[in-house]
Amino acid sequence: MDINVVNALTYEDFVKLFGNVVEKCPLIPAAIWSHRPFKDLADIEAHIRKFIHSLPDSGKEGVLRCHPDLAGLDLQRGTLTRESQEEQSQAGMTTLDSAESLQMYSLNTDYKERFGFPFVICARLNSKADIVRQLSERLKNDRAVEEVTTLCSLRLRNIVLSDIQTKL
Numbered sequence: 627m628d629i630n631v632v633n634a635l636t637y638e639d640f641v642k643l644f645g646n647v648v649e650k651c652p653l654i655p656a657a658i659w660s661h662r663p664f665k666d667l668a669d670i671e672a673h674i675r676k677f678i679h680s681l682p683d684s685g686k687e688g689v690l691r692c693h694p695d696l697a698g699l700d701l702q703r704g705t706l707t708r709e710s711q712e713e714q715s716q717a718g719m720t721t722l723d724s725a726e727s728l729q730m731y732s733l734n735t736d737y738k739e740r741f742g743f744p745f746v747i748c749a750r751l752n753s754k755a756d757i758v759r760q761l762s763e764r765l766k767n768d769r770a771v772e773e774v775t776t777l778c779s780l781r782l783r784n785i786v787l788s789d790i791q792t793k794l
């Protein structure tokens with residue numbers, strides 16, 4: 627998709643197209659719209675990263691809390707966003723056996739109790755085994771915001787590198 631097409635979008639169409647590049651945080655594309663015209667896709671990504679990293683810790687934690695647990699209640703209830711559903715199923719979260727589901731529930735619960743926000747990882751870039759390993763390891767330390775910006779970049783590319791007209 628041509629960056630000039632993105633730059634010509636109304637505010638409403640821009641948020642309609644990019645509103646969920648950061649899970650359930652339409653505020654972020656709504657805020658960076660002010661920075662158009664964008665040079666290219668990387669410029670859009672840079673503005674989103676800058677916005678997220680400029681947030682106070684409470685704001686960063688709020689962004690993390692907008693992410694559904696992997697293999698959590700939203701998945702079981704069928705209430706995931708389209709993007710999350712695709713990402714979680716691609717990472718094997720929809721085909722866990724009962725022991726794996728229990729392990730994910732237990733690790734996610736421990737993680738939220740320890741940090742006060744959910745474990746977030748870019749599911750598209752990790753296998754089921756990677757996710758369990760990272761979740762276990764990160765119970766010791768955390769790099770969740772980097773995962774959010776990586777996740778966002780993949781969603782952004784998915785939109786920008788596809789046919790814009792079909793999404794408006």
Ligand SMILES: NC(=O)NC1=NC(=O)NC1=O
Pocket residue numbers: 693694695696709710711713714744745746747748749750777
């Ligand atoms: N807690 C999470 O990491 N959730 C997710 N990661 C993804 O890539 N998609 C999600 O829904």
